[in-house]
Amino acid sequence: MRAESVPEPTLRRLPSYYHYLVRLREKGQEMISAAQIGEDLGVHHTQVRKDLAVTGSQGKPKVGHRVEELIVSIENFLNWNNVTDAFLVGAGHLGTALLGYAGFERAGVKIVAAFDANPKMVGKKIQGVSILPMEKFTDLARRMHIGIGILTVPAEVAQETAEMMVGCGVQAIWNFAPIVLDLPQGVIVENVALYSSLGVLSRKLSVHRKALLAKASPEPVASE
Amino acid sequence: MRAESVPEPTLRRLPSYYHYLVRLREKGQEMISAAQIGEDLGVHHTQVRKDLAVTGSQGKPKVGHRVEELIVSIENFLNWNNVTDAFLVGAGHLGTALLGYAGFERAGVKIVAAFDANPKMVGKKIQGVSILPMEKFTDLARRMHIGIGILTVPAEVAQETAEMMVGCGVQAIWNFAPIVLDLPQGVIVENVALYSSLGVLSRKLSVHRKALLAKASPEPVASE
DNA sequence: TAGATTGTTAATCGATTAACAATC
């Protein structure tokens, strides 16, 4: 199992399997087949088998996979049982929302402090996490060996903030700003591109509506 | 230009180009080449040309593309200048954060009301948007012809909430719950999978760290 | 004109799906 050889789409599907399996466990179900997972999550059954295979978990012909074993395998594979400390920068609405997500800790990330440039925010506590002034970031990040930086600042200051993070030893950045960060090779950047998501939604909806209109009044419109 | 033939990766990159181009415009730059866009955003230049081509915008050999024209073309293609009304359900931390995003309106989505099951939330106004009781959703959504539903409820109630939305004529759902929705064919679902993103981040970071360790002490570890 | 840049057609690459052998 060469770590680098795992396709990124597989990595993205694993958390989806994980949450599905946790729900099965809550219902008391002990075994599950790849075919059933695939049907419920809209993934081809062969794909499900390949995805689960990367975690090292094996099923038994005729009976399927143990739900519990799969959950543990995925947790291990994603390193979700080793919690890494994270600093969040930008305690605005989105930052606050992320501070409130207790579930992240089960996904390997613990936000231990938040930072904001706005003096009015500094000193507050949100969900038990203190908001500190930006000036303290550098020193604290170095001393606490912070590995993950969460970037929820405005786009205009995202690049410089990311550079500051990397300068303090941050190895991975979870970026919520709508900007492509230009950082040294080796730094891991994971973008949450809300506007990309909205673009897909908006485009699909407009195509969908045009198709409905065309059906309703099938006059030949100016050909595209 | 057959609408359905546009690859989804292209759709996802277009908003990224868009924000990049808007920044260029703010700086007063009028022309840009595909090669430069590609270099700045980490996309192959041929890919950039193909992506921009779907919007119908054309460049001129030797001079490149007009920044302004590209911006307008992308807006048109993504239907970002036709604003669609949306209802948000689940005015928790994340829902509140989304209500605060003024930028969504420029991306074709206007949140006109929010709903929450918690009576303590109902009646409040967040970012100028009223929080209404769940009971009002059905009637209002039908009367206002709401096209987009934003789902920021807990996973346990996401499926039933989505079904309610679809029952009121909602055609597209922006889903933030970590669950795969099972909805009638034709309903557009766009998932923002925060945990998938965290999975990728966590895995890459753990692989990265193991690689660093292996380099530091190149003892042969138990082979994988 | 020369050459930079565009846009398109062909080749490559990687992920998904299909076919099939293995096994409880």
Add this chain to the structure above:
DNA sequence: TAGATTGTTAATCGATTAACAATC
């Protein structure tokens, strides 16, 4: 045993990258 389900190897599909012709 028979057959359901696994896991793997081969085929397909689609996106990316390379090559190249067109043009301002």
